[in-house]
Amino acid sequence: MSGDDLVAQRLRKLAELRQWCEPYGRAFPRTPAAEICEGQQGVRAAGRVLSLRLHGKSAFFDLHDWSGKIQVYVKKPELSEELLLLFDRIDIGDIVGVEGDAFRTRTGELTIHARHLRILSKSLRPLPEKWHGLRDRELRFRKRYLDLVMRTESRQTFIARARAIHALREFLVARGFIEVETPMMQPIPGGAEARPFVTHHNALGIDLYLRIAPELYLKRLLVGGFEKVFEINRNFRNEGISPLHNPEFTMLELYEAYGDCASIMNLTEALISHVAREVLGTLRISYNGADIDLSPPWRRLKWEDALAAAGVSDWRDVTQVRTAAADFIHELPEAAGTGQFELLDHLFARKVQPGLTSPTFVVEYPKATSPLAKSTPQCEEMVERFELFIGGIELANAYSELNDPQEQRARFEAEVRTGGSGRPKVVDEEYLEALEYGMPPAGGLGVGIDRLVMLLTGATSIREVVLFPLLRPRQ
Numbered sequence: 001m002s003g004d005d006l007v008a009q010r011l012r013k014l015a016e017l018r019q020w021c022e023p024y025g026r027a028f029p030r031t032p033a034a035e036i037c038e039g040q041q042g043v044r045a046a047g048r049v050l051s052l053r054l055h056g057k058s059a060f061f062d063l064h065d066w067s068g069k070i071q072v073y074v075k076k077p078e079l080s081e082e083l084l085l086l087f088d089r090i091d092i093g094d095i096v097g098v099e100g101d102a103f104r105t106r107t108g109e110l111t112i113h114a115r116h117l118r119i120l121s122k123s124l125r126p127l128p129e130k131w132h133g134l135r136d137r138e139l140r141f142r143k144r145y146l147d148l149v150m151r152t153e154s155r156q157t158f159i160a161r162a163r164a165i166h167a168l169r170e171f172l173v174a175r176g177f178i179e180v181e182t183p184m185m186q187p188i189p190g191g192a193e194a195r196p197f198v199t200h201h202n203a204l205g206i207d208l209y210l211r212i213a214p215e216l217y218l219k220r221l222l223v224g225g226f227e228k229v230f231e232i233n234r235n236f237r238n239e240g241i242s243p244l245h246n247p248e249f250t251m252l253e254l255y256e257a258y259g260d261c262a263s264i265m266n267l268t269e270a271l272i273s274h275v276a277r278e279v280l281g282t283l284r285i286s287y288n289g290a291d292i293d294l295s296p297p298w299r300r301l302k303w304e305d306a307l308a309a310a311g312v313s314d315w316r317d318v319t320q321v322r323t324a325a326a327d328f329i330h331e332l333p334e335a336a337g338t339g340q341f342e343l344l345d346h347l348f349a350r351k352v353q354p355g356l357t358s359p360t361f362v363v364e365y366p367k368a369t370s371p372l373a374k375s376t377p378q379c380e381e382m383v384e385r386f387e388l389f390i391g392g393i394e395l396a397n398a399y400s401e402l403n404d405p406q407e408q409r410a411r412f413e414a415e416v417r418t419g420g421s422g423r424p425k426v427v428d429e430e431y432l433e434a435l436e437y438g439m440p441p442a443g444g445l446g447v448g449i450d451r452l453v454m455l456l457t458g459a460t461s462i463r464e465v466v467l468f469p470l471l472r473p474r475q
Contacts, residue, residue, distance in 0.1 A: 091126070
């Protein structure tokens with residue numbers, strides 16, 4: 001039978017049901033499937049029918065809710081005429097409520113012997129066939145609701161995501177951090193190098209930008225006297241889509257007054273270890289075929305040393321950098337850029353990052369790539385910054401915050417002169433004015449929550465851990 005024929009058949013059943021009952025029912029207080037116990041009398045359960053087995057005058061069907069599934073047994077001669085008519089119009093996919101007594105079958109399966117049935121939502125479209133219907137990954141992302149109905153793995157991924165975010169909050173609040181909210185529409189897009197999305201505010205008559213990072217607003221709170229703040233925020237970057245990039249993504253960003261890059265490094269080890277324990281119950285994980293131990297302390301690797309091992313002994317030598325990138329520079333899209341620091345980023349991503357499987361802090365980056373970070377005491381052109389890599393994925397970025405307003409102005413002005421990156425480059429006078437009132441020394445951290453969930457669940461694409469990833473519209 002074709003899909004259209006099945007829909008037509010279900011529409012006929014719906015019309016028949018409407019003659020004596022409400023096929024889109026009302027509230028149905030019930031016990032979750034996982035909490036039902038053998039011997040319970042008059043127990044009520046509700047969920048989606050995902051299998052239906054007819055045996056002459058009796059039938060079994062599996063009722064699934066968020067907690068799990070329970071088998072339901074129906075003996076047709078026991079049903080009233082009305083309930084029998086209702087039962088005969090139940091299809092796989094319908095949402096049904098039942099009431100009866102819980103017992104175990106001869107095979108030991110917990111089952112409800114149903115005395116009463118109620119249809120709560122008639123499904124008009126047949127679900128995909130269990131084993132073959134959702135192999136198309138894009139279909140799973142586009143119709144996430146079906147993915148969640150049909151695949152236990154998908155449901156478990158998003159339960160893990162919720163638990164990870166809860167564990168992040170729990171950890172930070174226990175250490176005295178305050179959760180805050182900052183603007184998602186900003187007059188100046190700052191805090192990161194990324195192309196922003198532009199929107200327009202009609203009442204004010206101005207263009208605004210969806211934030212690429214909350215950094216400059218969170219640091220204003222340090223000026224205001226908040227000493228430990230964090231935000232679990234949505235950021236928007238108008239750039240490419242890849243297994244590690246979605247234009248709309250979730251980040252944890254936090255700032256700790258009187259801290260620095262080193263103290264934030266210790267905090268990061270403790271934070272991610274805590275989340276892994278809470279979500280997985282272990283610090284030993286498997287990702288992309290590699291066994292990874294998250295037990296602190298984690299490896300520290302200088303950025304310069306990492307590049308030297310990849311064949312760039314002097315990153316300041318532009319000719320050497322271009323020579324090292326010669327084998328792939330012709331493959332880069334025009335938008336990627338081929339300046340010195342852009343090529344260094346590509347070199348690192350291709351020749352260093354894939355080997356950073358065990359947790360590794362890559363430390364001390366050039367000031368030219370980190371305009372909001374404080375320089376190291378040893379070398380003015382390097383900054384106190386780290387990026388965290390686990391399983392070959394960049395997971396976090398942190399630094400000692402630059403709190404010198406004159407130095408920050410000089411760096412903003414240098415950015416305006418050089419341009420690039422697609423982000424409008426202007427001097428953020430309001431942020432500089434806040435710094436001029438005095439911001440305490442501080443450490444800041446950003447953690448990609450989507451990527452953290454990928455690591456914890458074994459997902460190799462960010463779209464697996466985002467409920468509704470951005471997709472090209474269907475033609």
